[in-house]
Amino acid sequence: MENHGLVIEERKERKAKPAEGEMPFGTIFTDHMFMMDYTEGKGWHDPRIVPYGPLELDPAAMIFHYGQTVFEGMKAYRTQDGRSLLFRPEMNMKRLNKSCERMSIPPIDEEKVLACLLELLRLDQEWIPEAPGTSLYIRPFVISTEPNLAVGPSRSYRLSIILSPVGPYFPGGLKPVTIHVEDTFTRAVKGGTGTAKTAGNYSSGYRAQANAKQQGNADVLWLDGIEKKYIEEVGSMNIFFKIGNEVITPALNGSILEGVTRKSVIELLGSWGLPVTERKIAIEELFDLHEAGKVEEIFGTGTAAVISPVGELNWRGKKAVINQHGIGDLSQRLYDTITGIQSGRLEDEFGWTVEIG
Ligand SMILES: *Cc1c(COP(=O)(O)O)cnc(C)c1O
Secondary structure: OOOOOOEEOOOOOOOOOOOOOOOOOOOOOOOEEEEEEEEOOOEEEEEEEEEOOOOOOOOOEOHHHHOOEEEOOEEEEEOOOOOEEEEOHHHHHHHHHHHHHHOOOOOOOHHHHHHHHHHHHHHOHHHOOOOOOOEEEEEEEEEEOOEOOOOOOOOEEEEEEEEEEEOOOOOOOOOOEEEEEOOOOOOOOOOOOOOOOOOHHHHOOHHHHHHHHHOOOOEEEEEOOOOOOEEEEEOOEEEEEEEOOEEEEEOOOOOOOOOHHHHHHHHHHHHOOOOEEEEOOEHHHHHHHHHOOOEEEEEEEEOOOEEEEEEEEEEOOEEEEOHHHOOOHHHHHHHHHHHHHHOOOOOOOOOOEEEOO
C-alpha cells in the first residue's frame, strides 16, 4: 500500500461466511484484522493487516489489571448497487482520540488509521452483508500492553480493528423498548470517564441492567450520578424527547458520551426546521410532562440500533407509557432517513458517507 507503511499478510484460506439471519451481534469475525503498536520513545509503529486470530499477551499486561483501554463502534453498509459506505468515520476517529486523551493513552494519527481501516475493509469487503438492515460492525480498540503491575500509564499499547457482520438490530422492524430509570447505581459523574468509550463504564452497569431485566426492562436510563435527578443516557444510546413541537436531549455535561448518531439527529432535525433543545432535563419534569399528556415520543440513538423508540419508562414504581407503546412518526422518519443515507438509498445531502471503493 502507498505511503502508510502498511504491511498486509493475507489469510491463505478464507473462512465460510455466515448465512443471513445467523449473525448474532458481535459473535462472528472476518478473515483479517488491523494492528499497530506503540512503544514509548518510538511512537505508533508497524501498522499491519494480518489473519484474524488470538492475541498473545503477557499475564502482567496492564490492560488486565488497571483497565487502561478505549474502543469505538461504527458500521460499513452495502448499497443496492454494490458500493460500500462508512457513516461519518472521521467522527469516530476523533472520538477515539478523545477517549485516549481521557485514559492517558497516546493519540493516534486519525487520518492514517482511517486509511488503514479502509484497506482492511477493501480486503474483507465480501463480508459486508447485503440484506436490508445488515451491516459490518467495526470495532477499533486500544489496549495497554506493558507487563508491569505498578499502577500508572502503560508505556506500550496495541491498537486493533476487528470486523463483525451483524443482522438488523430490530429484525421485524422498529420495536419500542421498555426502559428502567436507574435510581441506585451510577454510570458516570462529571470529571469521571463517562465521556470516553472505555471498558469500565460498561461492565460497571451490568449489575443495574441485570436488575432491570429481571423486571422486564430492556435496559436502564441513567440519571446524573450526584443527585439522581437529571436524565443522562441509556446503556449505549443517547436519548431524545419529543414534547409537543419541541425536541429535547440532555446537554453534554461532562458525563454523557457524545454520540455520532446524536449529533446526526440534531443536524437532521435542524434541517427539517425542528431545532433540538440541548438542556438539563429532570426525570421528575419528564414524568410531569407525561402526566400532562405532552410527551409524544421518546427515542434512543446509537450506532447499533440507529433509532430505538421507547415505549415505556419505569421510575420508582411509576410507569409512563409513551405513545401507547407505538412507534412515533418522528422516530420512524429519523430511522428511515438515517438508514437510507447510510445504505445509499437516499441522497447524502450532508456529505456524511465515505465510499470504501
Ligand atoms: C457509543 C455510545 C453511544 C452512542 O454513540 P454513537 O456514536 O451514536 O454510536 C451513546 N452512549 C454510550 C454510553 C455509548 O457508549
